[in-house]
Amino acid sequence: MKTQSVEAQYYETQPDGTVTCVLCPRRCVIKPGQSGICRVRKNEGGVLRLPYWGKVSALALDPIEKKPLYHFMPGTRTFSIGYVSCNLHCPFCQNYHISQTTNYPVETYTPEALVALARQSGCPSMSHTYSEPLIHAEFVSACCTLAHGAGLASILVTNGCINEAPAQDILAHTQAVNVDLKSWNVEWYEKELGGNRDTVCAFIALAKRMGVHVEVTTLVIPGKNDSEAEIASIARFLADIDAAIPLHLSAYHPMYRYTIPPTPPKTIYALEKVAKQYLSSVYPGNIGIPVWFKK
Ligand code: SF4
Ligand code: SF4
Structure with a gap:
């Protein structure tokens, strides 16, 4: 039937x-x-x-620092759920095999089943991650509401491209977010990624106003968003909301449609210094051994 x-x-x-x-x-x-x-x-x-309600592409237990979240439930693991597709089309997407298609093997779960699995795992939180969770806002909201009742925190790892009314609905049931603020360049955001910088900025500000724990990630790509002026603009914007918002500056590696060489570590370290003029917590990412790695 x-x-x-x-x-x-x-x-x-x-x-x-x-x-x-x-x-x-x-x-x-x-x-x-x-x-x-x-x-x-x-x-x-x-x-x-x-039609993709409850279609799950990946389930995993991750260190929470891998999301990355460094200031929320540190040292714990999080029950991570991936879906399919995305409303953006970043040419450097590390998860393009699930974000740029719906033609990926999935299994169907109810929110109740996912929350039960998360509880069995012993993790204190559930993360909606890997592809873009907000395009599945209704399903993710149902999971977050149930998770709250089960004593689990809910985390969104997201591009933040969502309008205000649905953002308010989903953030009301969310305890932490890591938001990609991919660039300060409005034109590059729109033309190359399909995103909208001001919407992402509004999402970050709204999450903070609603008492959600917020961390931000910028993937630094040579020649695209690696100028000191660009990172200073991002850091200034965040500092105007709250100078304690952690900013993760991650090194890019060639992926999907981009063949630009990887970001040199010295670029990340130089930009870390720039961002630290405005923010108290700035972390280099994708360089060397990650902080969450444990033998
Ligand atoms: S407006 Fe709706 S249908 Fe269009 S990309 Fe955004 S979430 Fe998807
Ligand atoms: S927003 Fe994230 S998941 Fe979507 S295409 Fe860009 S990098 Fe990939």
Whole structure:
């Protein structure tokens, strides 16, 4: 028997059966039978539905520092859940095999089943990570709500490209986020990645206002976002919200469509000094042995 997929929460309908998804700033106008840019929200007969509800591409137990979160439940492991697809198309995506397609082997879980597995694992938290969790906002929210009732913290590792109303809904059930602030260059963000810098900035500020623990990651790519002025702008923005927000400056390695050589460690260390003029906690990433590595 064919089961009908779950209805999405964030969309507007038009008289001709077209719908507008209002979950993220792309605001896809979707005709019947078609899906939005993120591929996981589909117009089925004038109703926006979620055919990838509960479709999980990966489950793992990770050190929480690997998310990376250095100031939230340090030394613990987190029950990590990956989904499929993304609303951005970063040409350097390290998880492109799950973020740029829905054609990846998945298993279907209910929120109840995932929370039960997380409890069995002994981890004190659940992380929604690997691909972009926010395009599955309704499912992730259901998991976070149940997790809270089960005494588990919920973590989002996200690109932060979500509109304010759904962001408020999901952050109300979230205890910590690591947000990618990929660049200060609005044009590069939009044209090359498909993202919106100001939306990400608003998400970071909202999360802080709502009392969620926030850490930020910038993947530093030679020739794209590795100028001192760019990193200073990012650090200044964060410091204006709270100078204690940890910033992770991660070294890029060639991946997916980018063949640019890796970021030299000396670049990361120089930018760390720049960011530390504004922020109290700045961490180099993807260089040498990670801090979370234990034998
Ligand atoms: S969440 Fe997906 S369908 Fe909705 S606006 Fe964003 S890209 Fe489009
Ligand atoms: S936002 Fe993250 S998951 Fe999505 S394409 Fe970019 S790097 Fe990959």
